[in-house]
Amino acid sequence: MNERCHILTIIMEDRESAFHPVNELLHSYAPHILLRVGYPMRDLGVAVIFLIVELPIAEMGSFSGKLGQIKSVKVQVTTLKLEKGEKNEH
Secondary structure (H helix, E strand, O other): OOEEEEEEEEEEOOHHHHHHHHHHHHHHOHHHEEEEEEEEEOOOOEEEEEEEEEEEHHHHHHHHHHHHOOOOEEEEEEEEEEEOOOOOOO
């Protein structure tokens, strides 16, 4: 299994309707989530969640696709180039 680290930005444009489905999905992927930071913008009714996830690329596509199918949710994924155990030398 070729796991990679990915950075996800999740934007919930309708925080009230998207909150529970997004959290249920994140809970099911919890073993793969290395970092989760949420920023609710209550005055705008929007929330942003940043994740660092370790998954194979195919599973990452499935995960981000499921998130993107939730109404009023937008997802952006950046896959880090370094593989696990690889050192960055300058």
